[in-house]
Amino acid sequence: MAKVLLIDDDARCRARTSRQLTRLGHAVASLDTEAVGAAASALLRRGTRRPDVVVIDPFVSDMHALPMVQMVCATARRPVLVMTAPRPDHEIARILVAGADDYVGKPASPLVLDARIGAILRRRPVEEEADQLMVGQLRLDSASREVSVAGRALCLTRTEFDLIARLAEAPGRYVPRARLAELLSPDGSLSVGALNTLLSRLRAKLGESARQPRYLHSSRSRGIALMDAERG
Numbered sequence: 001m002a003k004v005l006l007i008d009d010d011a012r013c014r015a016r017t018s019r020q021l022t023r024l025g026h027a028v029a030s031l032d033t034e035a036v037g038a039a040a041s042a043l044l045r046r047g048t049r050r051p052d053v054v055v056i057d058p059f060v061s062d063m064h065a066l067p068m069v070q071m072v073c074a075t076a077r078r079p080v081l082v083m084t085a086p087r088p089d090h091e092i093a094r095i096l097v098a099g100a101d102d103y104v105g106k107p108a109s110p111l112v113l114d115a116r117i118g119a120i121l122r123r124r125p126v127e128e129e130a131d132q133l134m135v136g137q138l139r140l141d142s143a144s145r146e147v148s149v150a151g152r153a154l155c156l157t158r159t160e161f162d163l164i165a166r167l168a169e170a171p172g173r174y175v176p177r178a179r180l181a182e183l184l185s186p187d188g189s190l191s192v193g194a195l196n197t198l199l200s201r202l203r204a205k206l207g208e209s210a211r212q213p214r215y216l217h218s219s220r221s222r223g224i225a226l227m228d229a230e231r232g
Helices: 011-023 040-043 062-076 089-097 111-123 156-166 177-186 192-208
Strands: 003-007 028-032 055-057 081-082 102-105 132-135 138-141 148-149 152-154 216-219 223-226
Touching: 003 011, 011 028, 011 111, 028 138, 055 062, 055 111, 062 081, 062 089, 081 111, 089 102, 102 111, 138 156, 156 177, 156 192, 156 223, 177 223, 192 216
Parallel strands: 003 028, 003 055, 055 081, 081 102
Antiparallel strands: 132 138, 138 148, 148 152, 216 223
């Protein structure tokens, strides 16, 4: 699961891609190219809302494509995946030389796009800028792998921490159970049933239950989300 900034002037494509990536568990924000300059400060903003990867179609016009890729790479300081209609090889080479990390042609299938994003992030892991995240009274420290509630430290197993850390990447966003199991165990060793058992143990340590959730909210159709207890 990643925080994705999608930049595309095609409103239909932008909406469709946003829906597809959201279904796969990513947190997606989107802009058209005219808003990129105005959003420079947002791209530079530190903290949990800053994207992990930028997906952009820079070809508003052939003349502007290269400068736009260069500007986004310099401003966002994040991996950049160019997703655009098939282009000649020399144009693709130029945008890669300009700083883009990868290219995928439109229309890209959701699974291929998801795999490209994952591959980019494996090659260029995102630099941790904000080690600590607060969700209500719950504090998660990714550097020390510690979690506390109202100042009370919790003793979590590795998989319990990994579960809550995955959900903390996009607080308030539901992640389907099957997708969450896949993210926690790419080798397929964690079944949905085992995930539910893991979730029950984690809830007990958080002092909640499925019927009375404080932080871990579940929906049969949408999956699991980490939410502020006072807002959930």
